[in-house]
Amino acid sequence: xxxxxxxxxxxxxxxxxxxxxxxxxxxxxxxxxxxxxxxxxxxxxxxxxxxxxxxxxxxxxxxxxxxxxxxxxxxxxxxxxxxxxxxxxxxxxxxxxxxxxxxxxxxxxxxxxxxxxxxxxxxxxxxxxxxxxxxxxxxxxxxxxxxxxxxxxxxxxxxxxxxxxxxxxxxxxxxxxxxxxxxxxxxxxxxxxxxxxxxxxxxxxxxxxxxxxxxxxxxxxxxxxxxxxxxxxxxxxxxxxxxxxxxxxxxxxxxxxxxxxxxxxxxxxxxxxxxxxxxxxxxxxxxxxxxxxxxxxxxxxxxxxxxxxxxxxxxxxxxxxxxxxxxxxxxxxxxxxxxxx
Amino acid sequence: xxxxxxxxxxxxxxxxxxxxxxxxxxxxxxxxxxxxxxxxxxxxxxxxxxxxxxxxxxxxxxxxxxxxxxxxxxxxxxxxxxxxxxxxxxxxxxxxxxxxxxxxxxxxxxxxxxxxxxxxxxxxxxxxxxxxxxxxxxxxxxxxxxxxxxxxxxxxxxxxxxxxxxxxxxxxxxxxxxxxxxxxxxxxxxxxxxxxxxxxxxxxxxxxxxxxxxxxxxxxxxxxxxxxxxxxxxxxxxxxxxxxxxxxxxxxxxxxxxxxxxxxxxxxxxxxxxxxxxxxxxxxxxxxxxxxxxxxxxxxxxxxxxxxxxxxxxxxxxxxxxxxxxxxxxxxxxxxxxxxxxxxxxxxxxxxxxxxxxxxxxxxxxxxxxxxxxxxxxxxxxxxxxxxxxxxxxxxxxxxxxxxxxxxxxxxxxxxxxxxxxxxxxxxxxxxxxxxxxxx
Numbered sequence: 001x002x003x004x005x006x007x008x009x010x011x012x013x014x015x016x017x018x019x020x021x022x023x024x025x026x027x028x029x030x031x032x033x034x035x036x037x038x039x040x041x042x043x044x045x046x047x048x049x050x051x052x053x054x055x056x057x058x059x060x061x062x063x064x065x066x067x068x069x070x071x072x073x074x075x076x077x078x079x080x081x082x083x084x085x086x087x088x089x090x091x092x093x094x095x096x097x098x099x100x101x102x103x104x105x106x107x108x109x110x111x112x113x114x115x116x117x118x119x120x121x122x123x124x125x126x127x128x129x130x131x132x133x134x135x136x137x138x139x140x141x142x143x144x145x146x147x148x149x150x151x152x153x154x155x156x157x158x159x160x161x162x163x164x165x166x167x168x169x170x171x172x173x174x175x176x177x178x179x180x181x182x183x184x185x186x187x188x189x190x191x192x193x194x195x196x197x198x199x200x201x202x203x204x205x206x207x208x209x210x211x212x213x214x215x216x217x218x219x220x221x222x223x224x225x226x227x228x229x230x231x232x233x234x235x236x237x238x239x240x241x242x243x244x245x246x247x248x249x250x251x252x253x254x255x256x257x258x259x260x261x262x263x264x265x266x267x268x269x270x271x272x273x274x275x276x277x278x279x280x281x282x283x284x285x286x287x288x289x290x291x292x293x294x295x296x297x298x299x300x301x302x303x304x305x306x307x308x309x310x311x312x313x314x315x316x317x318x319x320x321x322x323x324x325x326x327x328x329x330x331x332x333x334x335x336x337x338x339x340x341x
Numbered sequence: 342x343x344x345x346x347x348x349x350x351x352x353x354x355x356x357x358x359x360x361x362x363x364x365x366x367x368x369x370x371x372x373x374x375x376x377x378x379x380x381x382x383x384x385x386x387x388x389x390x391x392x393x394x395x396x397x398x399x400x401x402x403x404x405x406x407x408x409x410x411x412x413x414x415x416x417x418x419x420x421x422x423x424x425x426x427x428x429x430x431x432x433x434x435x436x437x438x439x440x441x442x443x444x445x446x447x448x449x450x451x452x453x454x455x456x457x458x459x460x461x462x463x464x465x466x467x468x469x470x471x472x473x474x475x476x477x478x479x480x481x482x483x484x485x486x487x488x489x490x491x492x493x494x495x496x497x498x499x500x501x502x503x504x505x506x507x508x509x510x511x512x513x514x515x516x517x518x519x520x521x522x523x524x525x526x527x528x529x530x531x532x533x534x535x536x537x538x539x540x541x542x543x544x545x546x547x548x549x550x551x552x553x554x555x556x557x558x559x560x561x562x563x564x565x566x567x568x569x570x571x572x573x574x575x576x577x578x579x580x581x582x583x584x585x586x587x588x589x590x591x592x593x594x595x596x597x598x599x600x601x602x603x604x605x606x607x608x609x610x611x612x613x614x615x616x617x618x619x620x621x622x623x624x625x626x627x628x629x630x631x632x633x634x635x636x637x638x639x640x641x642x643x644x645x646x647x648x649x650x651x652x653x654x655x656x657x658x659x660x661x662x663x664x665x666x667x668x669x670x671x672x673x674x675x676x677x678x679x680x681x682x683x684x685x686x687x688x689x690x691x692x693x694x695x696x697x698x699x700x701x702x703x704x705x706x707x708x709x710x711x712x713x714x715x716x717x718x719x720x721x722x723x724x725x726x727x728x729x730x731x732x733x734x735x736x737x738x739x740x741x742x743x744x745x746x747x748x749x750x751x752x753x754x755x756x757x758x759x760x761x762x763x764x765x766x767x768x769x770x771x772x773x774x775x776x777x778x779x780x781x
Binding site for chain 1: 514515516520521522526527529531534536537538539540541542543545546548549579580583584586587591598700708743744745746747748750751752753
């Protein structure tokens, strides 16, 4: 892949969607076994244009417009992976993954275990997730916890253009199945992208897909999130700084397995933790982080672990989604409460 | 940070397990049958006799209609069919006979091992030997097979030793063979899932260019096909529908091989479909054939044709092998609750093995010595099958954590370490819990 030598790409910030598109292109150029499949991914380039131009350049044998059936997409991707391909399957919206849920849980996650390693399952399932786009029902959900509960899957979520590029390449290179969540309301946010970052050879697997990262150092409260809410955390940290409070921000990136090292290290310093996610609160990633930080850093905590999350309701009509989603005030309110102990 | 007192390996006494926490398997379908259980089940069976509509549905299913491809009649008479030509010789027929007898023999042994508590469950194939041996022997080594969970005969044809099937039913593994090397996927228990996986695999064969390539002047053709096995019940699953839609959309070289054994546990095939199952293929735009699933010659000829259609690029193809599940759905099932013995008697006259035996005898292709030899070989296989089963050890606890992922996973690594340390903390290291090497 020559993206790293193209100065026009290095110089300009690119949207998160474009970064994903570049990542797919680079992976397809490097490995003829990488194929893209899904509904409307060909000529249309996907409803979010993430696969734009790929079918034109790689052909309809590398970019497969599939019949409109999610179980079919996932189930045939399993067979293609058994045949030696590295399918990247697109689910059009979060709420449409459930017809394919059976194949994900019963086959994708278990094929390697069942066969005692005879089959690997190098399959990436891309899912645009989360709300905030004023959509109709089933287009704004955050179903990541369902997948985190299943042994055999890896689950990640990107939040920046650089990560979108690096993490998707790493997910495609991984021999395990990866559920790849893309923050759909941040598709058009621009960010710096260096396709060669951290590597000497662009064919190498980029680092960082399966680890968490401190986005901003701080001393008073640790605030952890992933995907679309990371932008809110940055605003919150700015606002808190104006009030003299220092927030340390952590982007989880990997949701399964969790990489709690940076979180624990941070909590041992700040003693206060707020976890933020759009997903319903109960039996969620935020719940798991609270439990595990309590298990492993109990005596470092100066306050209970607090959560800012979606309600335990179906996703509301979009005119109400501002009330449902985490926002600046909700995060700062949790920070205030954490400081109040 | 406070922590639990450090655990000293081997220092912790094991508490006696109160009786109420011991697994009580009496009454469980997995529990070995006792006379009392059988009596209780018999009474339940009487109470739950099939309704008149169930009886009618079952008897209706004995009628195969006019489109059945049959080459060897139940009376052992061979006829030709120009659409499905096959060259038969004594060696081939004797081989098919031997396959079926051996498979039936270890299948019966599986039932017995379950009854004696050596297996949790067994899934009998009794009655479906021809449907499976015919299809299995039609495959080339380079073809790929995706079974459901009753395909012991296909496994046999793929070179899987019958003992390798045991672990699934004894609870020592989920798949006792290498599905990649044998080109015989692991048994798939979720009904219909494998139809999509097979279709995807076949799409890959087409993408690889190993379909419809010109036949080389020298040597074997590189062309391949996939065959997927499922039952009449599975045809109601969305995955089977989607598999057929995708296969048609991508011209995938896949043979959809439906063994219609008339019963999906207790539900007759009439509950799944208003039309004969093979006719469904026309709705997807590819050919379908109904073959006498108790006729091993017809199953072989039709499946050879179907696989070749797929290899040469004319797939997909559907085959409905019209057969009968002579035994229960599994050893946990009780067919007396939903079908009549008369129906089983009707199908007994259509036995897949007897007709080959009659033909071999009448044509002078095999003598008594041959039949006795196959019988002795079958008994030896059953004895080996049994001895292997009883000797199978419980896997070590590390197996829980092995091969969940292909790449390292720190969270699982930590859980495994913690659990093995926990086990090691007991003073009386239980034999079964001794960490050992994962054997495979």
